[in-house]
Amino acid sequence: VPKQMLEQVLRQLQPLCTTEQQFLEEFFQLSHNTAGLPGLEVSARSVLSSLLSQSSLQPEEFTTQLLSEIFMCLEPELRGFLDICNKVHPFGCLQVLATLSDSVFGMWGSSSAPSSSFLNTVLGNVLLLAKSSFNKRVGTLCQEIEETKMPSRMKGGILPSVNRFEEFVGFSEEIFRTARRRRELDRAQLRLAISVFSSINSLSSANLKVNTDMVMMENFHHIHCFLCQKNIQCLEDKKREAKQRYSEHMEKYVIKYLGQPLEKLNHFFEGVKARLAQGVKEEEVSFQLAFSKQELRKVMEKYPGKEVKRALETLYRKIHKHLSPEENLLPVVWLSMEREFIRQYQEFEDLIQRCYAGSGIAMDFSMEDLLSYFSSITLSN
Template structure:
């Protein structure tokens, strides 16, 4: 605030915010009391700054960085205008700034009653016109034939001329209306282009703002790097001076010094020997430091108590590593030997408990009658328990060894490398095992003549798939497992085909394929593995194709005479004889038709179907009744299609003869149903 009275006085007020956006004056200071203004960081737009008034530091905050800069600029201007001496010091601010214009050494006056006057209103000095302005004025009077005293006439003349010029201007505008419209269009286009340029400039400005921030950050880092280099140089110089001052080359040759050093070395050697003997004894008694554990628990022994007992010697081990590397290596070897004995005993106990638990669980579940799924789940549980317990013990021992023996990262990286090598070897071993399984699935050999039935490879695949999916469901090798499952699926399909074509098989090839593809399709449907959906559809198609082949092979021509009779009729019709002329042929007369149809009474047809059902039961070795039902239903459909075809030919070639087969559609359906229920 600047006073309006003379002499001019500038003050800065501290105000306090009240309710309803009102403020109350708290305290004020003279402008000359301000000692310094600190903008904190000129490169970053921060809203906070510091004022030092009468030796006291005030930390102030503005709403935005722009408000802070405006306040500092105004403070700088007022200081230049009102303080000839004892101006405040401005640090960490963007300078120079524009100063307020001053007139005759005075400042702008501002009252707080709301009334203000401009500089033009305050200036009452008279300024006469120039000589050129006077000559121009007289020239206008002469042109209008008027005198200086005729001001009213001169004003009227000027108004008339102005009206004429306005009329001429309007006429010109009306005449050039089209040009004006074009000009306005060009102006609008120019405005649009200018807006596009402004938008592009805004984009560039945004990009440059990021560049500016990056440059400021680089400058800041570079400044810190220079400071670090200077500090390092100064530190190196100081260390060189200090080491130079510590050099005692002349004192080292003194007899007292040598004798003292020998005595200290002897004491150190004695201490090292005693410490090595003591720590070796402790390592030998590590089994007594373990926590108590109940017999029969399937958990690894906790070694935290042993680790806590040994950790107080960690500093001495570090001292040995630096001063006596050979003794340190001996201590490390001694610990390895004793720890190996301790963990061997513990692992033997742990895996013995696992084996005992596995045997008892199999006995309780009557493993001879239990399913493979239950056994596999129990085995997976035991494996997960063993891996989890061993992992906890190994991680705990590794952390202890790193801390106790002060092992560096090279040793840990070597262990990680060894672990990765073991993983690669294990993956290679798994791939070899899967290759062997794949070969055993695809290369099916039948050594002697026998009924093949359901191949054991199908059941082995189901057990392997279920257990492996449960184990590797969340593993990183899930992708590899999916690939191997697809390979094994293809191998089983190849194995089924090889078994079906074996010369030692007693069953038809279609029966072997039908049974095995049906069983394999059931297992794939039960597993519901997404990566095997395409193979599952392929197996289902092969199963249906072989069912059709088997039905046609077994059913054949149950009404052979009727079939041969109508086959010859179809051959005549293909040669161009119409259906109405067929009955006039002697060998295809109605009498011959009657003789052929009566050759297969209902009793004989039913007996033939019963024999056919028994053959199917004999061929199908599995106890799956669903497959038998599917085959029998397919037989029924095939037989019905043949009978319907014969009836169509009779109605077409022997119209009105009223000759029918001895068995109809209803009879056939009844025969098939009774035979299925009977068996």
């Protein structure tokens, strides 16, 4: 509504100020392009000469002074309108900024119709005020986003700072939908994106009841999807960064929880890899007391196929409980889990063949069994 009101006011002001300025220039013969009004040449010149002799003003400045006195309430009223817009909506100044930008730069760039230099100056002053007001509001919002404290009982989902960022972007894009200039808006959106990324990065596991990587994964995924929908040019780099961060935190989340189904086996082979990295020969690893064939058999006995499947089912339920349904990331995360689990399985088999060759030691479940476990869990949920 403020935008429509201001547009209507400007449509009425432009011809009014232009006509008044043209009249003054013709009446006082202040313009080189006017011949003056018939019958008034002598009196106009005498009045002009008298007025100009009392001041050091140039004819153009004299016209501006006359218009300033005629329209002395114009700029204060426009400033008051801006103040009211700011009180009605936290970013009411954005509507004024969008409207004035189009109007001012439209008049400057138009050669088809005459415009009032006085009105250009007044609107330019109010435009600068609207820019200043907008930048202050954006700065305040950035600070609030960065300083937002997470709710103590928050279990995950989309963070308040992300919601505020989306609300601003949605509101501002609607305001600037038909705008011809959006430089100030682009800067503001980029500032806010940097702040919301900083807010997510500052998450601490001490403040959350769930895995931090999971929360960061969901929020960066949410931002990436949102920016894909909006397709905002100035935020393309942030969209790519959000996708990268989402992938990174999903990988960390997957690796953290994948160690649980085969935790002791994973720990055993991590030790084997550490010995190999220290220079122990593959055929000598089994002679290390902690990594002997007997110790490996003891560990592997703890993971029969049925137990592995049961552990995977428990893992699936835990992930399902953690992830928020709105983001629909469960299928993606579970598929990533499956790929990582298969990679681990293949790595374990490779280490057994290299370091325990001819021992007859093998895991209780095959690759086919493992694939069937994941397939069964996926289909039953």
